[in-house]
Amino acid sequence: MTIASGTVREAAIAAPPPDRPDFPARPRRRRRLTRNRWGYAYVAPFFLVFAAFSLYPFLYTAWISLHRTSLSNINGGEFIGLENYRNLLESEFFWNAARNTLTIGILSTVPQLCMALGLAHLLNYKLRGRTFFRTVMLMPYATSIAAATLVFAQLFGRDYGLINTGLEAVGLDRIDWEAGTVSSQVAIAVIVTWRWTGYNALIYLAAMQSIPGELYEAAEIDGASKWKQFLHVTIPSLRPTILFTVVISTIGAVQLFGEPLLFAGNGTTSGGSAGQYQTLGLLMYQQGWTNFHIGQAATTAWAMFLIILVIVGVNAVIGRLRSRAER
Amino acid sequence: MSRSTRGKAVFGAALAAALLTAGCGSDDSSAAAADYDPDAPVTLTVGTFGTMDFDNAGLYEEYMALHPNVTIEQNNVAQSAAYYKSLQTRLAANSGLDDIQALEIGFIADVVRNHADAFVDWSQEENADELEGNFYDWKWGQATTSDGATIALGTDTGPQAMCYRKDLFQEAGLPTDRAEVAELWPTWDAYLDAARQYQSTSDAAFVDSPASIFSSSVYQGEVAYNDEDGNPIPGESEGVERAWGYASQAAEEGLTANLSQFGDEWNAAFSNGAFATIACPAWMLGYINSQMGDSGAGLWDIAPLPGAAEGASNWGGSFLGVPADGPNVEAAKDLVEWLTAPEQQVKMFTEAAHFPSSEQAAEDPGVQDAVNEYFSGAPTGAIFGESAANIRRTPIGPYDTQIQEAFTTGLTDIATRGTSPDQAFEDALKAAEQAIGG
Numbered sequence: 001m002t003i004a005s006g007t008v009r010e011a012a013i014a015a016p017p018p019d020r021p022d023f024p025a026r027p028r029r030r031r032r033l034t035r036n037r038w039g040y041a042y043v044a045p046f047f048l049v050f051a052a053f054s055l056y057p058f059l060y061t062a063w064i065s066l067h068r069t070s071l072s073n074i075n076g077g078e079f080i081g082l083e084n085y086r087n088l089l090e091s092e093f094f095w096n097a098a099r100n101t102l103t104i105g106i107l108s109t110v111p112q113l114c115m116a117l118g119l120a121h122l123l124n125y126k127l128r129g130r131t132f133f134r135t136v137m138l139m140p141y142a143t144s145i146a147a148a149t150l151v152f153a154q155l156f157g158r159d160y161g162l163i164n165t166g167l168e169a170v171g172l173d174r175i176d177w178e179a180g181t182v183s184s185q186v187a188i189a190v191i192v193t194w195r196w197t198g199y200n201a202l203i204y205l206a207a208m209q210s211i212p213g214e215l216y217e218a219a220e221i222d223g224a225s226k227w228k229q230f231l232h233v234t235i236p237s238l239r240p241t242i243l244f245t246v247v248i249s250t251i252g253a254v255q256l257f258g259e260p261l262l263f264a265g266n267g268t269t270s271g272g273s274a275g276q277y278q279t280l281g282l283l284m285y286q287q288g289w290t291n292f293h294i295g296q297a298a299t300t301a302w303a304m305f306l307i308i309l310v311i312v313g314v315n316a317v318i319g320r321l322r323s324r325a326e327r
Numbered sequence: 328m329s330r331s332t333r334g335k336a337v338f339g340a341a342l343a344a345a346l347l348t349a350g351c352g353s354d355d356s357s358a359a360a361a362d363y364d365p366d367a368p369v370t371l372t373v374g375t376f377g378t379m380d381f382d383n384a385g386l387y388e389e390y391m392a393l394h395p396n397v398t399i400e401q402n403n404v405a406q407s408a409a410y411y412k413s414l415q416t417r418l419a420a421n422s423g424l425d426d427i428q429a430l431e432i433g434f435i436a437d438v439v440r441n442h443a444d445a446f447v448d449w450s451q452e453e454n455a456d457e458l459e460g461n462f463y464d465w466k467w468g469q470a471t472t473s474d475g476a477t478i479a480l481g482t483d484t485g486p487q488a489m490c491y492r493k494d495l496f497q498e499a500g501l502p503t504d505r506a507e508v509a510e511l512w513p514t515w516d517a518y519l520d521a522a523r524q525y526q527s528t529s530d531a532a533f534v535d536s537p538a539s540i541f542s543s544s545v546y547q548g549e550v551a552y553n554d555e556d557g558n559p560i561p562g563e564s565e566g567v568e569r570a571w572g573y574a575s576q577a578a579e580e581g582l583t584a585n586l587s588q589f590g591d592e593w594n595a596a597f598s599n600g601a602f603a604t605i606a607c608p609a610w611m612l613g614y615i616n617s618q619m620g621d622s623g624a625g626l627w628d629i630a631p632l633p634g635a636a637e638g639a640s641n642w643g644g645s646f647l648g649v650p651a652d653g654p655n656v657e658a659a660k661d662l663v664e665w666l667t668a669p670e671q672q673v674k675m676f677t678e679a680a681h682f683p684s685s686e687q688a689a690e691d692p693g694v695q696d697a698v699n700e701y702f703s704g705a706p707t708g709a710i711f712g713e714s715a716a717n718i719r720r721t722p723i724g725p726y727d728t729q730i731q732e733a734f735t736t737g738l739t740d741i742a743t744r745g746t747s748p749d750q751a752f753e754d755a756l757k758a759a760e761q762a763i764g765g
Contacts, residue, residue, distance in 0.1 A: 072415040072441060093761060153591060160595050179743035266590035267408060268732060270758065273740035289412050291729055291762040292437075 065298035074294055084299035094300070096275050097283040098307075100185065104260075104279060105253030107189035108196075113245060115193070116200035117238075121230055123201070124208045134205070137198035149191055149262035156187045156263075178263070181276040188277055191259045196252070200245050207241040208234060243319050250311050254304055257281030280304050363657035370398040371659055374425035376410035378613065379403070379482070379645065380679035386671055390662060397658065407431045408728075418442050424650040426659040430479050432469065432644045436557060437725035438479075439472050446478035447649040447660060461669055465720035466684040470646050473556075478648050480667040481684030483675060485608030485643030486714035487543050487632045489518075490615065493703065494626055495603040499529045505705065508630040515544055515573045518633040522582040525603060532584035535593065535602040537574040537738035539583075542731060543606035543632055545570035546640035546721050552731070553724035561730050561759040566721070571734065575748040578741040585742040588735070594618055606632065608642040609682035609711045616701055629705040632714065639717035644684060682711045689715055729762035 065084055069077025088094050123133055140148065155162045156177040164174040177183045211234065219229045235242075256279045260271050269286035271278020278286070280300060288297025373381070381387055387399045402425055404410035411434050417423040418438075424445075430438055438446070449458055450471070458480065459467050466481040489512070493503040501521065502508055512518035518540075522533035534540060545551045548566030553559050561567055577583050584602040586593040596602060597618035605611065607629060615627060632640065647667060649659045665671060672683035673693045680699070683689045689712045697708035724730075737755030740746045746754070 070415075070441070071412070072419045072437075074416075074419045091761075092757075150591075157592050157595075159592050159601065160599065176743055264587075264590070265592065266587050267406060268587070268736065270732070270736050273736050274744055274746065274754065290408075290732075291726075292415065293764075 061298045061301055064295055065302050067295045068293075069295045071288060071292040071294045077295060080295075084295050085303075088296070088299050088303060093275065093278075093283060094280075094303070097271070097278050097280045100271070100275075100277055101254060101256060101279045101281075104185050104188055104192075104256060104277065105250065107185055108192035108256075109246075109249045109253055111189075112193045112197050113200055113242070113249060116197050116245070117204055117235075117242075119197065119201040120204035120208055121234060123205055134202065137201055139198070140195045141199040143195070145195070145258040146262060148195060149259050152187070152191045152194075153263055153265050178265075178272060179276075181274075184263070184272055184277040188256075188259050188263055191263070192253075192256065196249065200249070203245055204238060204241060207238050211237045239322070240319070243315060247312055247315050250315075251308050254308050254311070255281050257285065261285065280307075365394075365658070365661070366396050368396045368398075369655050369658045370400060371427065371655055371662055372425040373399060373401045373427045373429070373647075373662075374404075374410070374414070375401055375429045376404045376407040376431065378679075379429060380675065380681060381666060384675050384678035386666060386674065390665060394661075397662070399662070407433065418445055421445070421652060424653060426649065426653050426655045427663055428648050428650060429482070430470075430646040430648050432485075432641075432646075432723065433728035434725075435469055435479065435646055436723045436727065438648070439470060440557070440725050443472045443474075443476050443478050445650055445652070447651050447656060448476040448478065449480060450475055450477045452660075458664070461667070461685045461687065463684055463686055463715065463718070465641075465718055466644070468720055469723055470648075479646035480648075480663055482645045482647055482667055482672075483610065483643075483681035484684045484715055484718075485610055485641050486682055486711045486718060487609075487640045487642055488607045488629050488635075488710050488714060489543075489604055489632050490607035490611065490627050490629050490702070491604045492600065492602075492626055493628050495529065495531055495600060496525075499525045499603070501525060503628070505628050505630050508628070512630070512633040513636060515540070515633045519573065519576060519582065522577065523580070526582055529603070531600060532582065532602045533604060534577060534583050535596065535605045536586045536588050536735075537578040537583050537742055538588050538735035539604075539606040540577055541570045541574035541735055541738055542642055543608075543640050544573055544634065545731075545734075546642065547632075547634055547638035549719070549721070551721045551723075552727050553722045555722055557722050557724045559724050559726050559730060559759075559763045561733070561763075562756050567734065571738075571748075571752060574738050575741055575751070578738050579748055581742070583742055585739070587739055598622065606642070609680065609707070610643055612699060612702060612707065613680050624701050625703055627701070628703040629699075629707065629710055631710065635714065635717070638719060639714040641715075641718045641721075676708070680707070682715060686716075726759075726763050730759045733758035733762060 064074065064077075066079060066081060067077040068080050068084070119137065123130060123137075127133065154160075158164065158174065158176045158178065161177070163177075168174055175183055177187045215233050215237070216229055219233050224232065260277050260279050260282050261267075261269065263277065264270075264272070269278075269282055269290045271282050271286075281304070284297045284300040284304070287300060288294045375381070382401055387401070391397055391399060404413070410429075411431070414424075414428060428446075449455060452458060455477075459477075462481050463484070466484060467477060470479040470481065471477045491508060496503050496508070501524070502511060511521050525533045545566050548564075548569055550560070550564050551566040552561055552564060578585075584596055586596055586601075597615060598620075605615075607615075612629075615623065619626075647663045649656060649663055653659060667685075669683070669685040669688040669691065672681075672685045672688035673691045675681040676683055676688070676694050677697060683694060688694060694708045695712055697706070698704050699707040733755045736758065737746075737751040740751045740754065741748055
């Protein structure tokens with residue numbers, strides 16, 4: 001999946017690093033370059049690998065997206081300029097997938113980050129067996145998507161799934177999780193949330209531990225409850241971290257692929273009988289690897305990349321405006 | 328990125344590109360046929376998918392015993408779709424191909440149309456007429472280009488019948504004897520009537536999925552997904568229209584278990600007795616057996632496919648091709664000829680239930696008289712033999728798999744989301760056109 005990996009790394013690079021220090025005056029630059037040449041030598045391997053496995057596929061994907069070509073004739077095909085892009089924008093499959101990606105993204109990212117914040121807050125107290133809880137929390141992240149999704153697909157099974165058996169036991173109707181639009185998207189969001197909550201919680205926890213204890217002491221002396229402390233001390237101090245997790249989760253949400261693919265259970269790429277949970281990632285895979293129209297798939301990959309750029313850009317602008325407002 | 332790192336990155340990209348091209352262009356031309364020494368030690372790789380069973384039927388061992396200088400290595404990929412994806416990229420790079428590549432009916436048309444040059448042309452062999460005589464004409468035709476080049480030899484086929492659960496039929500008051508069952512559904516309309524009768528008395532569904540009806544009846548007409556020239560015509564095909572009519576009725580009336588074939592729930596439904604009939608290409612017998620294990624022995628029986636008197640139908644089957652640029656082309660050709668010869672096809676049926684693509688093999692007493700004890704002693708050789716003999720040569724095309732998936736997905740939509748058949752057909756057609764176009 002060179003196309004997907006190309007976009008994720010590029011996107012990560014494209015995100016401006018927070019609080020970049022100002023460079024000193026220009027004349028010193030040449031001397032610094034020579035003085036630090038070993039530093040550059042040490043980072044060179046990364047950039048070589050990056051160029052070979054990210055930059056090159058990334059640019060190549062752009063080139064392919066301008067052609068009408070198939071997977072087995074990837075170097076050939078007919079140059080058609082931006083026609084693939086026009087077709088994509090006119091395609092109802094694209095808009096359906098974009099809509100699904102957005103709704104599944106909201107359904108998974110919002111609860112995920114809220115729960116992670118709460119969990120991190122709880123784990124920040126001096127609990128017995130803290131290390132155990134922290135390790136357990138990270139377990140889902142260490143589980144392979146395939147294994148996790150297969151288990152969840154069994155849970156959400158219509159005829160023999162555990163959840164439906166439970167629903168029936170308490171007198172409720174069975175739900176055909178895969179067939180419904182909302183139910184299938186909720187099921188997929190649950191898988192994503194399960195997998196990433198612990199990861200985000202650990203990031204929050206690390207940030208929380210760098211909040212000076214005096215702030216909490218001062219708040220306590222002022223008579224602030226634990227909840228008020230969370231609201232007025234913890235959250236504001238975590239703002240850059242929250243922004244970071246929002247950006248990372250959003251990028252992940254735009255690229256959501258493995259979960260909907262495996263949720264179907266039989267390897268089909270249509271994302272449900274009416275495409276009710278086909279994400280952009282799945283659409284790209286269907287175009288390129290089921291229908292073998294690699295030019296179209298490359299176009300979708302680039303569309304996804306541009307969407308990520310816009311989202312990251314908006315986030316960066318919001319972050320900058322806020323920090324300027326505070327200054 | 329600062330200027331100097333960007334420079335490095337560009338340099339790196341150029342380097343990577345150079346390395347990649349060097350890596351891809353290193354194919355030596357094949358050893359000329361004149362230099363071929365049949366006794367020289369050689370290792371042949373065979374790329375296969377799913378359960379092709381050459382190994383399980385003991386054919387590799389037998390060949391290596393006959394030719395001690397030959398070592399055979401099989402590279403098997405579980406799913407044919409995944410296998411085809413990697414074959415496509417290897418054909419594109421003309422690198423990494425095995426000495427022998429298996430080709431499934433779902434993508435043979437694409438290979439015939441777009442990659443015929445990459446494979447050995449069997450019609451140019453000295454014994455081409457003899458080879459052609461080994462196979463059903465439709466099987467030979469499926470691997471032949473419009474210019475007459477035949478790029479692969481047939482292995483098995485998927486002549487169809489209808490498997491049914493005797494125990495469930497009995498409970499529902501339907502006949503269980505296979506001759507009486509055959510009379511129960513001479514046509515698909517009669518089959519749907521039987522389904523209605525069955526469901527009025529039983530909790531279980533009559534058929535596993537609307538796809539079972541669609542995928543088997545679509546090939547009974549003159550044309551399925553393509554016109555005579557192999558160009559896709561999903562919207563105008565009389566076969567599609569007929570099959571869609573039957574299958575969408577079953578889906579709309581709830582006569583099916585609403586399952587997606589080859590999904591997890593479908594697999595689980597076999598042993599849960601969730602359906603009473605399923606369209607059975609010869610290879611489905613092995614699938615049922617593996618899903619149900621010993622507990623299913625004697626529960627199933629086999630009757631002819633509805634509408635069999637008008638037209639038999641074929642679902643699935645494979646071929647073996649020899650990439651023309653490989654280093655061991657001559658040795659690979661010998662192995663493929665041997666593996667696909669009628670005698671070996673008989674063994675494939677008796678050992679592993681793969682129905683032959685060779686008329687001689689199908690008429691061999693070893694096949695003709697074969698019975699399957701697991702399926703209540705059904706005379707599988709005779710049932711599938713008759714079906715295979717009546718198969719018409721329906722033109723196949725490069726997008727058959729995708730088009731079929733579009734229609735069966737549409738049928739699932741009727742069954743599980745209550746979409747109207749007309750709307751579902753329209754959606755399926757759009758999905759099919761998306762797969763074809765571009």
